[in-house]
Amino acid sequence: MLKFDEQKVKENMEGALKLRPQINEVVDQIHERGFSNICWLGIGGTYASAMQAVVHMKEKTALETFYENAAVFLTTGNKRVTKDTLVVISSVTGSTEEVVDAVKKCNEIGATVFGFIDKAEAELATLVDHLISYPLNEQLKFFMVADRFMYLAGEFDEYDEFYNEMDQHFAQGIVEVEKAADKFGQEFALKHHQDEIHYFVGAGNQWGATYSYAMCYWEEQHWIKTKSIESHEFFHGMFEIVERDTPVTIYVTEDSQRALSERVVNFIPQICGNYTVIDAKDYDMPGISTKFRGALSPFIIHAVNNRIDVHIEKINCHPMEIRRYYRQLDY
Amino acid sequence: MLKFDEQKVKENMEGALKLRPQINEVVDQIHERGFSNICWLGIGGTYASAMQAVVHMKEKTALETFYENAAVFLTTGNKRVTKDTLVVISSVTGSTEEVVDAVKKCNEIGATVFGFIDKAEAELATLVDHLISYPLNEQLKFFMVADRFMYLAGEFDEYDEFYNEMDQHFAQGIVEVEKAADKFGQEFALKHHQDEIHYFVGAGNQWGATYSYAMCYWEEQHWIKTKSIESHEFFHGMFEIVERDTPVTIYVTEDSQRALSERVVNFIPQICGNYTVIDAKDYDMPGISTKFRGALSPFIIHAVNNRIDVHIEKINCHPMEIRRYYRQLDY
Structure with missing residues (x-):
């Protein structure tokens, strides 16, 4: 089959699923401490993933959660993003200008930033409060974060059953x-x-x-x-x-x-x-x-x-x- | 000038601006009573106006405000829309199926619906809590609602100066x-x-x-x-x-x-x-x-x-x- 390495695809996805304990450690800590809302922030492809995370959560949640475009956040801003907000980002290269600047702005506001940054040595990796570095599978990473929050909010009772499967x-x-x-x-x-x-x-x-x-x-x-x-x-x-x-x-x-x-x-x-x-x-x-x-x-x-x-x-x-x-x- | 009736354009716009006391009566009452958030709901062209209202508000506000697509609201729903939510809609014909059904759903939830419905005799006009019937100028109507809320929230001190101009x-x-x-x-x-x-x-x-x-x-x-x-x-x-x-x-x-x-x-x-x-x-x-x-x-x-x-x-x-x-x- 053209350009298809079965073993590689399977291993990468299994590796992403194995991030769950790490993800849960971060999410549980934020849930425990309390937060006002969740902002999924991106631009281009990561903006699209942010949209998907919000639709995924809307199926079940009463939590305030929204997506934000990094460039819009840098110009118009978003006053719903405060020191009590969790901002979730994802970046393959860690070098997308708008995302780097938006995370700096989050730091000024005092929001908590949870970043999936494939390239751990990028400057962006030093700017986030919680970092996970693992290649690809952005949507799956976002959904694991979302699902854990909904589980902790009592909105996803079948969480264990789902992730077991x-x-x-x-x-x-x-x-x-x-x-x-x-x-x-x-x-x-x-x-x-x-x-x-x-x-x-x-x-x-x-x-x-x-x-x-x-x-x-x-x-x-x-x-x-x-x-x-x-x-x-x-x-x-x-x-x-x-x-x-x-x-x-x-x-x-x-x-x-x-x-x-x-x-x-x-x-x-x-x-x-x-x-x-x-x-x-x-x-x-x-x-x-x-x-x-x-x-x-x-x-x-x-x-x-x-x-x-x-x-x-x-x-x-x-x-x-x-x-x-x-x-x-x-x- | 081709298809341009200066007097008609001017009068229609002046008429829209003169809706402001009516709008403010509704907004002031909702502000007085208290509300949790503002949802701008539409589909197609009115969805686009809803997007604009949210961007307009983001310039100044810390209120929770978002746009929602009527069809998405009818399928996935939105748990942020509660009995304490103000839903704002606009409809020329009053007969757009998705909007009619979405307003019925808002009624079940107990949310307050503020409708600009050009055709006052449409069924939709009987379903909203607050009705204003006046042709065209959807964006202007939405902005007048948004500006009043921001004024009352202490976020738009120049409100009177602006509307005087x-x-x-x-x-x-x-x-x-x-x-x-x-x-x-x-x-x-x-x-x-x-x-x-x-x-x-x-x-x-x-x-x-x-x-x-x-x-x-x-x-x-x-x-x-x-x-x-x-x-x-x-x-x-x-x-x-x-x-x-x-x-x-x-x-x-x-x-x-x-x-x-x-x-x-x-x-x-x-x-x-x-x-x-x-x-x-x-x-x-x-x-x-x-x-x-x-x-x-x-x-x-x-x-x-x-x-x-x-x-x-x-x-x-x-x-x-x-x-x-x-x-x-x-x-």
Whole structure:
């Protein structure tokens, strides 16, 4: 299978799940001490993950939790971020300018910052109050933080049962999804690698990922135009430009917002003959109870998207690591 | 001037400003009684206005205030919306299904709903706790609510000074902006009415309007493809697809996020030869103090966009009131 190291994928994910005791040590301490709210702060891809963390929590929580864009925080600010706030960030390089400056601003305010920074030697790592350094799996790290807070707030009684299943079955399950999706990924890539523009529609805990897949993968890494739209917003304007040949992909999750994407799926054949449905439900995840599958949709769909990406990269002879402007020019 | 009734524009805006005593009666009562937070709820265009209200408030407030999509509220829900919450909505027709159902859900929760519903005889008007019926000017109505709350919270000491200037000069000022922008609007329309796709970039209190102008005007009413992007997010992926001939419009506000859009303006000539800058600062607003202009950017830019719209409509021979799918098909 193209660019797929089964062992590596599995080990990385298992390693991420093993961060849980470390994460819980931090979360339990903050819960014990008390906090007013949780702010998920990012920009670009990490902003998208922040959106997902908030949707994930909204399923269950009465805690005040919100996402904030690092650049907006640096200009307009956010007076809900105080010394009693927990700010959660994630950074692969540790060098994203806006995030570094936003964390400095958090330090001035006296907010507690919990950072997942892949590169432990970055300056950013010295600025956070709590640091965990482990590569990749940003969403999973965020969800583990969120779930622990909700467990401690008495909002997630099945926490132990859920993570017992996750620890045993999730990593292998994701590997199997990638394998199951490879043929589809290749066919999809063959059909859409030359699209003038591609529309991605999603909702729920997949919305942040839909926004980021369109922007941070197709636009940034494949140099293909996209628009992403929330499933429910699709009907409030955007769909007027959809015609027979407009390429549209609808992501369908198993969380509470499933019905919003199903509505698009049910409607679209009337106006479009070039659509694709990617439904998390179509992929098995043995050992994970049905009641827990809702939270896993972004991981399942991410695995499917991975397969699309490697095939587009190959067909288009366009290595995904090249950028023409990002970190190449001054801006 | 094409499709421009100066007297009508001015009178409508003056009428909206005259709603302030009615608005204040409601707001003062809610403030007096106490409330936990303010939720701006909408979908499509009203969702965009809700986003703007939150950015407008973030400039000054420590109150908990957030926007919520009506469809998301109906599926995932929002446990921060309680009997102590004020929910603010706006609806022209009063018949948007998701908003009607969301208000019914608010009623079940016991939240207080303040509705601006243009059509007073709609069922929706009977479901809200406080009703104001007056056509158009959604943003202005929302800002008047927001400003009163901030004034009462001791966060907007210049409230009286600001509205004294607004009552005297704003309506005429907006009329003059439309006049000043007409020639530009025509040139812009001539240049871009056939664009394959148009990119709109904006931030701050113009972001919601940028999202909605792209979707609810160009896509829904002109049937031209668009993508809207926040100025700060532009650099985190999207800009990789911009080339010499890519049509990009950057909206520049005078609020706290001005620098984020200026950054795009300063960068873009390096990579693109087909960009336009629409800067609120370029339009006079006599009688309004400089210190207050930041809040007015969305109104100024809206007036500029109005002139673009009427010219595109004429050139493309495409009446803006026609829809192919919206409320034409079942979905």
